[in-house]
Amino acid sequence: MTSDRTDVLVVGGGPVGLFTAVLLAARGLDVRVWERRTEPPVGSRAIGIHPPSLDAFAAVGLAGAVLAEAVLVRRGVARSRGRTLGTLSFARASTTHPYVATLDQHRTESLLRERLEALAPGALTTGTTVSGLDRHPDHVVASGVGPDGATTTLRASFVVGADGGRSAVRALLGIRTTGRDYPERYLMGDFADPEDPSARTAALVDVGPDGVTESFPLPGGRRRYVALLPADAPTPSGVGDRGTPDPEAAARLAALVRSRTGADPDPASCTMTSTFGVRRRTADRVGVGRVVLVGDAAHEISPIGGQGMNLGWLDAVDLAPLLAGAVASGAAGPWPRYASRRQASARRAARQAEANMATGRPLGPVAAVAREAVLRSALALPTAHGLARLYAMRWA
Template identity: 50%
Template sequence: MSDHDVAIVGGGAVGLHLACLLAQRGVDVVVLERRTDPSAASRAIGIHPPGLAALDAAGVGGAVRAEATEIRSGVALSRGRLLARVRFGGQPILALPQHRTEALLRERLDALAPGALRTGIELAGLDDDGERVALATHGDGAVRARWAVGADGIRSTTRQLLGIRMLPRRGVGGYAMADAPDTTRAGATAMLHLEPGGIVESFPMPGGQRRWVARLAAPEPGMTTAQLQRILDQRVPEPPLLPADATTSAFLARQRLAERFVRGRVVLVGDAAHEVSPIGGQGMSLGWLDGLALDRALARGTAPADELAAYERGRRRAAERAMRRAAWNMAMGAPAGRAELEARLALVRALAVPPGSAAVRAAFTMRGL
């Protein structure tokens, strides 16, 4: 049985980020990841200003900036007409595929603590004796640590072994997305097309690509590229041409909050603690802010129970604020009849001018979380 200061379950974006923060302080950290190979799936791309500050704290902000595309403004349109524009000023949102962000974090962790990331290891059991946590695994033997952290995502095994329930929150909807060459001439601008059938969002990405996300009337797990193309053709005045080999994914966006984030010497971070709708793209950055807060709590160390209680209170409030914002975004993008859509468009126009524009800018850039 190997012995460590902190054992992190989950080697995704949030777990790797926390491991880097800890390793920088000389903490003996180990990361247990069940996958043997990194995922290259099309997932989160948005890195908001607070998330970028968290990456700076872990020593990878510069590398992320070098690869990412800046999103400097957002526009709302309907039937091809411009409704509103919000500029993000000196705090752009960055777009970088999650697998590249994770690769940069893995490189940083390997430089700080070679061998700290162990792949092909799946958590099988937890035993917290009040002094240390023993983690039984399928794979490379058991691990023991002063603290254990569950950063193992929405279907967190850590959370399930602790018997912690996920409580539903407002906000649910079906979506489909795919990436395509950017032919919009929109540059560093995100576009939100508010249409009767539901919103279509598009975001610039590195390599001259743009991500397209369409709201669906209902989840369609078997969505094909051709089906998504038809939706874009119907809703967007100048639709993209999705490549025949594009990876199209359909998913159900929902929101859930763990009934608690801390149990004894085991702490939950990221999606293991809060499932926030990916619409608005704030879940990954929220997880990095969890990591910053937990690193500070463990660094103080003089009264662990008090520090972790404060961590839980603060991060729960932040997750609830993010969920309220995401629920509003989802409601604004749902399919709508003519009268309801016109009311939404009027609201969007009103929010495009002060003081509403300041609130919109703060929401999109994750200020206050």
């Protein structure tokens, strides 16, 4: 029997797991985090932080530090074949944060680590992989393997699986997932921003006939480009996700951006390249006894739209008061209510992502003109602010 105890063990020290731990520590719970990585966070990866997440960050004293480094995107511009179809303002999307903030994921994670350390010194343990969950009516004994190969155990009132789409916690619980893979593949990279200065704080979405190209400003005068790859195109070789650029992929992405939008990013300025496919997965259950899943461990959606990380954060916002109440009362936790709310939000986000993908698929000349007309009309309507609220995740 282990003598080391905690109220909540969070498995996974990425952005969702760290924020879950911050919320719990802010409520006075004793919390630990096991993170399998030993190295500090690297790479820009997920960059969008939506208004509901910023509201949640503000509640734990984190929004100021994030906003001090982030770019505030206050509008989105739809384009096609060199013409502007319309502009979507985020001014009415939130009374507190009328914008979407963009910040490299490694910086967001670092700020979350700093906030957790301030609230719960020593809570984060790196280099530890969960290997077992021995569940009891009133506690869970978690086993892990540390960086030296030694086994460690921890008795927790609750365990939160925030360990991503390939969740070890979910596998240990025997929970299956259902979903589908999509044919779309995307190439993305970060470059020195080549856009006109008037668009330097705008998200740009080009829906030309050859397929969508999106771009988002980043701190330091950089811009993230994401381009749909042609269906018959081979996946660029040597492209990873660890924050390093591949010269061949950078040149290829720059050529796609140039041919579709007219912007001319310099491949030599590229700091990151990555390819990704699209899939949708939903866990059959999000909780078993005193173990519950959050983020991609519970529901994985398309990265298009930048909602996945934010969904995980909002899972944590919903879960934290439930866990705090359960720790205080000794209850096992109201997972059915939590599950129904959060999986409903994930379904809605997934449908939105699917709509975004459909809007960005290649089309023939006639259909492309029709798509432009529909977008131009939708963005000109007085109700367009409703679209801004949708993209800003005010429904979540």
